[in-house]
Amino acid sequence: MKPAFEDMSLQIPAATAEPEDYTGEDGLLYCGKCRTPKEAYFPADKVALFGRDRHPAECDCQRAQRMEREAAEQQRKHRDKVEELKRLGFTDPAMREWTFANDNGRNPQMKTARFYVEHWEDMKAGNIGYLLWGSVGTGKSYLAGCIANALMEQEISVKMTNFAAVLNDLAATFEGRNEYISKLCRYPLLILDDFGMERGTEYGLEQVYNVIDSRYRSEKPLIVTTNLSLDELNNPPDTAHKRIYDRVTEMCTPVCCSGVNFRREKAQEKMERLKKLMND
Incomplete structure (x- = not known):
C-alpha cells in the first residue's frame, strides 16, 4: 500500500491563470489586476513531501472578494439571528x-x-x-x-x-x-x-x-x-x-x-x- 502522502501532489490544485496574469521574475504566477502573487513556494523541506515546489495562494483582489463574501454571509446570519430573537422575545x-x-x-x-x-x-x-x-x-x-x-x-x-x-x-x-x-x-x-x-x-x-x-x-x-x-x-x-x-x-x-x-x-x-x- 502506498503511503497517503505520495498522492498529495494530485490533491493540490494548480493556481488558475487568467488571460491578464503573468509570471514574475521569481517564477510565480502573478495577478494581472492587483500585481500580487497567485502562487507561493513550499518550504524547501516540504518539496519532496508534496512532489511540487509551489501551491496556489490568494492575490490581494481574491482575498478582498473572499472577505467581502464572508462579511455578507456573517451579516445575513446576524440579521436572521436578530429576527428570530425579536420574533420570540x-x-x-x-x-x-x-x-x-x-x-x-x-x-x-x-x-x-x-x-x-x-x-x-x-x-x-x-x-x-x-x-x-x-x-x-x-x-x-x-x-x-x-x-x-x-x-x-x-x-x-x-x-x-x-x-x-x-x-x-x-x-x-x-x-x-x-x-x-x-x-x-x-x-x-x-x-x-x-x-x-x-x-x-x-x-x-x-x-x-x-x-x-x-x-x-x-x-x-x-x-x-x-x-x-x-x-x-x-x-x-x-x-x-x-x-x-x-x-x-x-x-x-x-x-x-x-x-x-x-x-x-x-x-x-x-x-x-x-x-x-x-x-x-
Missing part, C-alpha cells in the same frame, strides 16, 4: 419599533436606558435590573423596549412580556407550568411590562409571585415597568402583594419616569389635525 410586533433610533429625544430618562445597554455585562454580572415607574404615558414601556431591541441587536436573548400574557399562557398549559416559568428564567434579561395591572385574584397573585420568585432565584436581571408609585410598592395592601413587591424592589433599581404624558400629547395632536381638516 416580543409579544407585540409593534415593540420592534421601540428603539433608540426612533426616539424623539424628549424623554429625560433615555440616557439611563442607554447606560444599561452600554454596561450590560456589569448589569448581568451584578444581577441589576430597573424598576421603571411613573404616571401613565411617560414612556416607560418605550424605554424598556429600547433596551430590549438594543440587546437583541447584539444577539442577546431578551423576553419582553406582561403578566396578562403570562397568566393566559399558564392557564393554557397547566401541566407544563414549571417548564414555562423555567423558560422565562433562562432568558439573560426578562422585562415585565405594566406590572401591577394584572388581575388581583388569589390564583393570579400566586402565579405572579412564582414568576418573580423564580426569576429572583435564577440570579438573572429583571426590568419592570409599572404605573404604581414607590409609595404604593413600599406600602402594599396585604401580605400577598407585600411578598411580590419586596422581591421586585430588591431586584430592581427604581428609575422615575417623569416626562410629559406622550399619549395625551398624541391625542391632542390628532384632535388638532381633525379640527384643521374640518375647517378646510
Whole structure:
C-alpha cells in the first residue's frame, strides 16, 4: 500500500491563470489586476513531501472578494439571528419599533436606558435590573423596549412580556407550568411590562409571585415597568402583594419616569389635525 502522502501532489490544485496574469521574475504566477502573487513556494523541506515546489495562494483582489463574501454571509446570519430573537422575545410586533433610533429625544430618562445597554455585562454580572415607574404615558414601556431591541441587536436573548400574557399562557398549559416559568428564567434579561395591572385574584397573585420568585432565584436581571408609585410598592395592601413587591424592589433599581404624558400629547395632536381638516 502506498503511503497517503505520495498522492498529495494530485490533491493540490494548480493556481488558475487568467488571460491578464503573468509570471514574475521569481517564477510565480502573478495577478494581472492587483500585481500580487497567485502562487507561493513550499518550504524547501516540504518539496519532496508534496512532489511540487509551489501551491496556489490568494492575490490581494481574491482575498478582498473572499472577505467581502464572508462579511455578507456573517451579516445575513446576524440579521436572521436578530429576527428570530425579536420574533420570540416580543409579544407585540409593534415593540420592534421601540428603539433608540426612533426616539424623539424628549424623554429625560433615555440616557439611563442607554447606560444599561452600554454596561450590560456589569448589569448581568451584578444581577441589576430597573424598576421603571411613573404616571401613565411617560414612556416607560418605550424605554424598556429600547433596551430590549438594543440587546437583541447584539444577539442577546431578551423576553419582553406582561403578566396578562403570562397568566393566559399558564392557564393554557397547566401541566407544563414549571417548564414555562423555567423558560422565562433562562432568558439573560426578562422585562415585565405594566406590572401591577394584572388581575388581583388569589390564583393570579400566586402565579405572579412564582414568576418573580423564580426569576429572583435564577440570579438573572429583571426590568419592570409599572404605573404604581414607590409609595404604593413600599406600602402594599396585604401580605400577598407585600411578598411580590419586596422581591421586585430588591431586584430592581427604581428609575422615575417623569416626562410629559406622550399619549395625551398624541391625542391632542390628532384632535388638532381633525379640527384643521374640518375647517378646510
